[in-house]
Amino acid sequence: MDSPVTPLVASPVLPAALPGWTLPRGREPDKIAAAFAAGIVLKSLDDFVRPAPIWVGCWRARQALKCAAVSVRLMGRNEDEAALRDAVLLTAAGGDPGPAGRVFLATKRLSTRKPAFSSKVVGELADLLGLVWDDRLAAAVDQADDALQSGRPAPLAAADLVSAIHAARRDAEARDVVESFHESKSSVDLEAWIERATKSLVASFANGVIRDRAAIQNAITSQWSNGQTEGQITKLKLIKRERDEHPTFPFVIEAAR
Template identity: 60%
Template sequence: MDSPVNPLAASSTLSAALPGWALPRARASDEVAAAAVRQRGRSEDKPALRDALLLTAAGDDPGPAGKVLLAYKRLCARKPAFSLKAVAEFADLSGLAWGERLAAAGDHADDALQSGRPAPLAAADLVTAMHAVRPDAEPLAWALADMLIAALLRWDFAVPLLMAECYGPAFQTIGGRGRAPGGTGLCPRCPPCPGGGNGRGPALNRLKKKIG
């Protein structure tokens, strides 16, 4: 009997071997950018985001929503990195006010990277740590979590996924009437975790389906 295929492990091989993965990454960046602008109270959908970016001349300002999409496009086109420069660029394009607590985001990512925890748990730890100090920086926290997963699984590039799941079933409040309290997606049901404890399994399962 054939052994079951691990979608996370299989996708690691695919991402390294197939240049065509650039297109799925680009589509994923559209999804997460739409979720990020929604989280900030804006109404642009994916076509509007693409128009804001693609119909802007080189060097011109694509506007707040277009900058968010640009942030994710750059994220998935580079090697996973947690440098101060990379964090500052994403924060600036996302419209986040800079400060010492945001500057420490790279340190939180490095701590999670060196923790020895499985990738989904390390990502949850990172987002939790970020939320504790800058709850308004949710898009940055999830972007760093995407890069952390890529780094831990030794992917050549990050696949932006997690922010897009924040409005999905695994991140809803009990009764399905809205997102988790505070708009963070960090209630006990939410951080992706294997085993399904406390209702967290659906988030990881959806992640596996997207990547696999």
């Protein structure tokens, strides 16, 4: 008996580049032009995946991996996509893939076709992402319903939801505080960062910055650096290491004889 043949769904052809009339003409587009171009991109992507071609599952899995890699990098970790994949695939069933691996599991869960959105699901995702479950996070379910019923376009409704959750959770703000530390370019920026950080969950880190305020401020504002000195020291260490591994001095050769 012959097995039934599953018909293949023809995938639409996605243009290699956006039409010229969709692109901003200025060097720095304004918000309206950027939003218009983003809308065209989303429409093209929707047309591309809506017929559910046979490869769409792989595509969703790939997007989940990329999202996890970005999230892990924002957390200050150094796992790349390969490390995230190994953390999940090389862990026995029921085992703990580690913090980075759990982030990948969370993004895989979110990449499913129609993920259920309930308090239980949000709680499971919070556990994978290492977030403390509380009433404010539980309210995300109601906030999602409000966003869906707001009548705003889905991307804007999602942005509203993220903003609401971010405002309600200080641990979400803490990540933003840590990231903004690297953007300090002047003593004024540093003082503003210290004032903000001392009121967040990274207050202990901010106190350490306060103790070393002078050194950190000099590192930010001064044009001078000890990089040249450190570079010369590294070069000398390299020469010494090569000498020890491959002795060529006459007295060493003579001693070996």
